[in-house]
Amino acid sequence: MTDKYTQFVSQGLGRDIAKKLGLxxxxxxxxxxxxxxxxxxxxxxxxxxxxxxxxxxxxxxxGLDVRRNALPKExxxxxxxxxxxxxxxxxxxxPVLTAGASLRDLAPNARLVTVSRTASSAATPAVAAARQGxxxxxxSVAKELRAGATANGIVLADGVEPTSPxxxxxxxxxxxxxxxxxxxxxxxxxxxxxxxxDDAEKPLAGKVAVVTGAARGIGAAIARTLYRDGAKLVxxxxxxxxxxxxxxxxxxxxxxxxxxxxRTNAGQRIIEHAMERHGRLDIVIHNAGITRDRLLANMxxxxxxxxxxxxxxxxxxxxxxxxxxxxxxxxxxIVSLASTSGIAGNRGQSNYxxxxxxxIGMVRATAPLLAAGGGxxxxxxxxxxxxxxxxxxxxxxxxxxxxLNSLQQGGQPGDVAEAIAFLASDxxxxxxxxxxxxxxxxxxxA
Amino acid sequence: MAAAQESATGPQETTSAxxxxxKAVVVGGNRIPFARTGGAYTKSxxxxxxxxxxxxxxxxxxxxxxxIGEIAAGAVLKHSRDFNLTREAVLGSALSAETPAYDLQxxxxxxxxxxxxxxxxxxxxxxxxxxxxxxxxxxxxxxxxSEGLREILLDLNRAKTTTQKLRILARIRPKDLAPDAPNxxxxxxxxxxxxxxxxxxxxxxISREAQDELAxxxxxxxxxxxxxxxxxxxxxxxxxxxxxxxxxxxxxxxKLATLKPVFGRNLGSEATxxxxxxxxxxxxxxxxxxxxxxxxxxxxxxxxATVLDxxxxxxxxxxxxxxxxxxxxxxxxxxxxxxxxxFEDIDFFEIHEAFxxxxxxxxxxxxxxxxxxxxxxxxxxxxxxxxxxxxxNGSSLAAGHPFAATGGRIVASLAKMxxxxxxxxxxxxxxxxxxxxxxxxxxxxIMEAH
Numbered sequence: 001m002t003d004k005y006t007q008f009v010s011q012g013l014g015r016d017i018a019k020k021l022g023l024x025x026x027x028x029x030x031x032x033x034x035x036x037x038x039x040x041x042x043x044x045x046x047x048x049x050x051x052x053x054x055x056x057x058x059x060x061x062x063g064l065d066v067r068r069n070a071l072p073k074e075x076x077x078x079x080x081x082x083x084x085x086x087x088x089x090x091x092x093x094x095p096v097l098t099a100g101a102s103l104r105d106l107a108p109n110a111r112l113v114t115v116s117r118t119a120s121s122a123a124t125p126a127v128a129a130a131r132q133g134x135x136x137x138x139x140s141v142a143k144e145l146r147a148g149a150t151a152n153g154i155v156l157a158d159g160v161e162p163t164s165p166x167x168x169x170x171x172x173x174x175x176x177x178x179x180x181x182x183x184x185x186x187x188x189x190x191x192x193x194x195x196x197x198d199d200a201e202k203p204l205a206g207k208v209a210v211v212t213g214a215a216r217g218i219g220a221a222i223a224r225t226l227y228r229d230g231a232k233l234v235x236x237x238x239x240x241x242x243x244x245x246x247x248x249x250x251x252x253x254x255x256x257x258x259x260x261x262x263r264t265n266a267g268q269r270i271i272e273h274a275m276e277r278h279g280r281l282d283i284v285i286h287n288a289g290i291t292r293d294r295l296l297a298n299m300x301x302x303x304x305x306x307x308x309x310x311x312x313x314x315x316x317x318x319x320x321x322x323x324x325x326x327x328x329x330x331x332x333x334i335v336s337l338a339s340t341s342g343i344a345g346n347r348g349q350s351n352y353x354x355x356x357x358x359x360i361g362m363v364r365a366t367a368p369l370l371a372a373g374g375g376x377x378x379x380x381x382x383x384x385x386x387x388x389x390x391x392x393x394x395x396x397x398x399x400x401x402x403x404l405n406s407l408q409q410g411g412q413p414g415d416v417a418e419a420i421a422f423l424a425s426d427x428x429x430x431x432x433x434x435x436x437x438x439x440x441x442x443x444x445x446a
Numbered sequence: 447m448a449a450a451q452e453s454a455t456g457p458q459e460t461t462s463a464x465x466x467x468x469k470a471v472v473v474g475g476n477r478i479p480f481a482r483t484g485g486a487y488t489k490s491x492x493x494x495x496x497x498x499x500x501x502x503x504x505x506x507x508x509x510x511x512x513x514i515g516e517i518a519a520g521a522v523l524k525h526s527r528d529f530n531l532t533r534e535a536v537l538g539s540a541l542s543a544e545t546p547a548y549d550l551q552x553x554x555x556x557x558x559x560x561x562x563x564x565x566x567x568x569x570x571x572x573x574x575x576x577x578x579x580x581x582x583x584x585x586x587x588x589x590x591x592s593e594g595l596r597e598i599l600l601d602l603n604r605a606k607t608t609t610q611k612l613r614i615l616a617r618i619r620p621k622d623l624a625p626d627a628p629n630x631x632x633x634x635x636x637x638x639x640x641x642x643x644x645x646x647x648x649x650x651x652i653s654r655e656a657q658d659e660l661a662x663x664x665x666x667x668x669x670x671x672x673x674x675x676x677x678x679x680x681x682x683x684x685x686x687x688x689x690x691x692x693x694x695x696x697x698x699x700x701k702l703a704t705l706k707p708v709f710g711r712n713l714g715s716e717a718t719x720x721x722x723x724x725x726x727x728x729x730x731x732x733x734x735x736x737x738x739x740x741x742x743x744x745x746x747x748x749x750x751a752t753v754l755d756x757x758x759x760x761x762x763x764x765x766x767x768x769x770x771x772x773x774x775x776x777x778x779x780x781x782x783x784x785x786x787x788x789f790e791d792i793d794f795f796e797i798h799e800a801f802x803x804x805x806x807x808x809x810x811x812x813x814x815x816x817x818x819x820x821x822x823x824x825x826x827x828x829x830x831x832x833x834x835x836x837x838x839n840g841s842s843l844a845a846g847h848p849f850a851a852t853g854g855r856i857v858a859s860l861a862k863m864x865x866x867x868x869x870x871x872x873x874x875x876x877x878x879x880x881x882x883x884x885x886x887x888x889x890x891x892i893m894e895a896h
Contacts, residue, residue: 239677239678239683240683241683243682243683243684245505245682247501249508250505250510253510255506256502257679258679260675263675276747277746
């Protein structure tokens with residue numbers, strides 16, 4: 001599932017031509033398939049301190065081939081750069097340069113993952129400088145890596161250990177093919193909560209998940225991915241999309257709920273359906289969204305209001321119903337679809353960007369409300385994703401949009417779904433109020 | 447049915463008319479929007495549409511890979527190749543391939559009869575779950591060769607030598623090549639269904655205005671039901687169609703009054719039946735999920751209504767004793783009597799609108815003292831129904847009428863209405879379904895809120 005240009009430059013003549021002309025050389029990304037190994041080669045753990053030692057032990061326990069020192073000429077599947085103990089910018093040099101010396105040995109589609117601590121609560125300016133330095137470092141390395149390799153960072157909040165469940169969960173996600181289109185991003189582990197699954201292939205076993213806007217595109221991919229990970233699905237979409245919704249429901253062995261989520265009783269309907277049919281409700285994915293693009297100067301009330309009603313007002317109302325129901329209190333998970341437009345803005349999308357910015361605000365403010373029951377809420381912000389919607393963008397605009405990221409290609413709906421499935425799992429229970437971008441490190445809004 | 451009559455103790459009676467059997471509940475239904483013939487489903491076969499309706503039902507209730515007790519459906523206009531239509535639809539659906547199925551055909555009563563037959567099997571404990579349904583395509587109707595050509599082709603098949611074959615082929619005449627298209631004509635009278643109803647409409651002196659008003663109500667009731675979201679869990683869109691294409695939400699009595707009569711123009715009396723107060727030819731499919739209470743409970747599925755009882759009747763229309771579509775006028779009083787019920791015990795009347803004249807003629811017969819005494823054997827008229835309880839979410843005049851699919855449409859909608867109504871004066875809400883059919887037949891049923 002790669003675009004034609006990527007296919008052309010991936011082999012033979014096309015590859016030679018692209019190389020000579022200095023054209024972008026995207027590669028087919030390594031995407032997770034059940035049964036695939038976590039990594040394609042050994043993992044090098046760099047860094048000093050207890051954190052590095054403990055993480056190396058944890059990776060070893062996952063059955064990975066772990067190196068504490070690089071072997072000459074050995075192709076590496078990943079580098080984990082543990083910087084949780086740095087106290088001064090001077091402390092960065094040694095581990096970073098050592099890791100840097102191994103970058104040329106990274107295999108295609110390899111991973112670099114940093115583990116560091118949040119700078120905002122640092123005790124001294126020097127500690128803050130060291131920790132914040134990781135930010136610039138990681139984002140730059142991500143832009144230097146080639147051949148589908150990505151670099152992402154795990155940021156630990158105060159009191160969260162590098163081997164806490166969600167730190168390990170995030171590490172596993174970043175190392176795996178599930179994070180193929182996540183690049184140059186940080187994910188903050190906010191608490192020591194969460195739990196690693198018994199079966200890494202079925203992290204959502206026994207969970208009941210609702211996906212809105214599931215009839216097609218990213219929503220359908222989310223339903224498929226959650227099903228693959230073991231969840232029981234309730235797929236929701238507007239009645240007019242019912243035929244596609246029924247197809248997805250039958251594919252993922254779930255139940256179809258034809259419902260306009262902007263109706264005032266939508267939250268109640270969703271809860272009732274889940275409780276009556278499946279006896280519980282664990283996960284809600286707010287994916288449904290619409291675009292009604294116009295420059296603000298030409299924007300009418302209808303366009304503005306419909307986008308706000310569907311993309312954010314409905315989510316707020318459904319979340320209120322969920323919180324008030326008393327049925328959504330056992331480690332509940334909410335994942336909401338934001339957009340890079342909501343972070344960086346997009347010409348012609350003032351309404352859409354306002355609604356998606358709203359999603360990010362909602363997620364941050366809702367996190368404390370869910371914390372008591374071990375719950376979490378996060379957002380995923382997709383960049384350029386190959387969907388029916390983006391396929392309608394004029395060719396030249398589309399071609400530029402899809403190359404403007406470090407992986408030089410558009411993402412697949414499944415890439416967004418993987419990030420959502422991770423955030424919906426108990427392994428991510430210690431991550432809440434966060435926004436994870438799935439954009440291949442898009443140059444816009446970084 | 448002496449035992450059954452004894453069990454009918456009065457209007458508070460809520461168990462089945464047959465003692466000692468368990469309940470058959472309607473879990474829900476699914477249909478595709480009905481499309482006027484030659485419209486959105488022109489290229490869809492009966493099997494395509496029935497499969498789509500089934501798959502929507504499976505999706506709604508999470509029945510993927512489920513082995514259902516039995517499935518029955520049928521079509522009125524049916525290709526000979528569709529001898530196993532329902533089973534083929536099951537094999538093309540997301541159900542377990544181990545789900546048995548059979549076809550049934552009783553003209554326009556097909557859909558309701560599948561519900562009654564399967565409900566009876568559930569009541570008797572033979573099966574725990576069932577899907578009833580029906581489908582019809584007037585667009586993709588079978589066309590047969592003429593009788594003359596058919597005989598020649600069969601002879602040809604039996605011929606052994608080339609000479610014999612050539613001699614047989616030489617018998618073909620140009621007139622033999624005219625195809626034999628299906629029509630709604632009655633084989634024994636040669637009259638179309640509309641012409642038959644025109645006779646009845648005139649006999650019962652049903653006015654043009656009354657028929658147009660019924661049609662107007664049908665369209666407006668159906669449109670309002672769509673607007674309120676009533677069909678959100680009863681319909682799954684198909685081939686780009688989200689609503690019944692015959693629905694005219696903006697129709698007016700004035701507009702209906704402008705239409706020219708199409709039936710009964712040679713009766714001597716004023717012709718009153720127009721394209722507006724008659725149902726058009728339509729394509730579509732419907733399904734209903736039936737179950738025992740235990741089966742539904744085990745799966746967390748809704749129990750909207752119980753199928754209480756059903757009755758079939760037929761009239762001698764050939765010799766003109768009764769109108770072609772008047773059989774329900776006899777079936778309903780028999781069914782009510784068996785269950786010890788009267789019109790006042792019914793909260794919803796679902797009388798299939800083959801023609802506005804059919805509904806109004808039936809109501810007129812029930813309100814007629816003489817008909818009640820001489821034909822129904824009562825002391826007087828059967829009674830008058832509260833028109834505010836008639837076809838409250840629209841019926842066939844607005845939705846259209848893909849013959850075998852109408853029963854499933856009505857049963858699923860009524861079950862939902864009964865469920866929403868719940869209790870009425872300390873008893874479960876009740877609904878009466880009446881469907882007339884070709885051949886002078888009619889099938890009627892009573893359902894109760896669960």
